[in-house]
Amino acid sequence: MVVARAAGPQMNRRLLVLLTLACGVAVGNVYFPQTISPLVAAGLGVSPASAALVVTAAQLGYAAGIFLLVPLGDRIRHRPLVLTLLGITGLALLAACAAPALPPLVGASALVGVTTVVAPVIGPMAANLTADDRRGMVSGTLLSGSIGGMLLSRTVAGTVSEWWGWRAPYLTAAVSVLLIAVALARVLPATRPPSGHRYPALLAESLRLLRTERDLRRSCFYQATVFAGFSAVWTTVALLLTGPAYGLGAPAVGLLALVNAATMLCTPVAGRQVDRRGSDAVNRICLLGVIASAVVLAFGGLGGVGGLAALVLGTLLLDVGMQSGMVANQVRIYALRPDARSRLNTAYMTCAYLGGSLGSWVGAPAYARLGWLGVCGLLTLLAAAALAHHLTTAPSGGHPRPRPRRPAAAAAPGSRLTATALPSPLPTAAVAVGPLSAAAAAPPATRPGPVGERRPEDRRRYRHRHG
Secondary structure (H helix, E strand, O other): OOOOOOOOOOOOHHHHHHHHHHHHHHHHHHHOHHHHHHHHHHHHOOOHHHHHHHHHHHHHHHHHHHHHHHHHHHOOOHHHHHHHHHHHHHHHHHHHHOOOOHHHHHHHHHHHHHHOOHHHHHHHHHHHOOOHHHHHHHHHHHHHHHHHHHHHHHHHHHHHHHHHOOHHHHHHHHHHHHHHHHHHHHHOOOOOOOOOOOHHHHHHHHHHHHHHOHHHHHHHHHHHHHHHHHHHHHHHHHHHHHOOOOOOOOHHHHHHHHHHHHHHHHHHHHHHHHHHHOHHHHHHHHHHHHHHHHHHHHHHHHOHHHHHHHHHHHHHHHHHHHHHHHHHHHHHHHOOOHHHHHHHHHHHHHHHHHHHHHHHHHHHHHHHHHHHHHHHHHHHHHHHHHHHHHHHOOOOOOOOOOOOOOOOOOOOOOOOOOOOOOOOOOOOOOOOOOOOOOOOOOOHHHOOOOOOOOOHHHHHHHHHHHO
């Protein structure tokens, strides 16, 4: 079933910019606690392992929010849903800022994770407001905002907490979320939800789509494996930089994230490539890029200037591969069922973040037992598994195809001309099949000639009939 986009509210540049900022601010709420967890441990007098529960609570809350709240995008109008989620997130961040002990902070972090799922709600809404041939570009732009929030939030949190303590990043995030909510309240269009299903049916539908849509399962597997490797690397790179190989402080991780923030400019380019070449072609390039990043990252364990350069280049390759692959996967799943995009995105994002949580959980033990090379080996195995699945699985046809080239010339209606675009560099634009040229093959009624004057063939036909 294909649902045509109604001639109503449409995407414009101002709305796209604000939605991109909203995605970045919302996603950043899940990741900035990674930078300040040592300060939380010192400020609340708990162990670093206990302080890490704040990060775990936010990530698990985010996965739960994706599964429980994102399907509401197919049931409730997007404007009140987005604004409500942003409002609750802002209040939860203020509660975390004022938490007197670790348990309230963990609870507030879990609530932040559950309600900060604005980005996966905005994605299907933006797809419904965008023409098919621009959907890849819009998805890439929104994803660049999400990735920018993921990376820059660590840098901002590290800088702010260095000056004003661990509570300041929560206050900064709360103010940012509430300001974005006020701005979106002025520009968000009133959209109609594409589904009338009840909420329990929406939850069951996400699971059913995962079972029945093969291209959805493919996209989930690709992203879960790559995101697991991505999380494993970014969870352990702080241990590498602060360890004996480099002996740097925690701000070095934020600086590395700041350098990698430049990769968010690549996602709109990836979106245009998806529109032009199709999702599978982009996926294949991205998976090869992730494997290449693992090879480069392995040299980061050597330390020194050369090792640091390898870390920068390797993380850049990894981020570009992960982000561009996510664009390709999202465009593929949005093309499957236009009437169920929020539910498709629910299944996809839940699998992706479960993979990311698994990567974070496995990455630390891998680093403790096998060192940095063990983490790079884990990344290689995960990306290779995704690539092997990709190369051995034929697409089912539910994803965007490359746009066909327009023929250089076309035959007139009713003619015997067949126009074929030549692949050679010659300037010839078309080949006429048969003894007639393009002009001679046109119907007589379309030939030019002076008005009221008979053409030669007409005069010959007249003489033959009338002697």
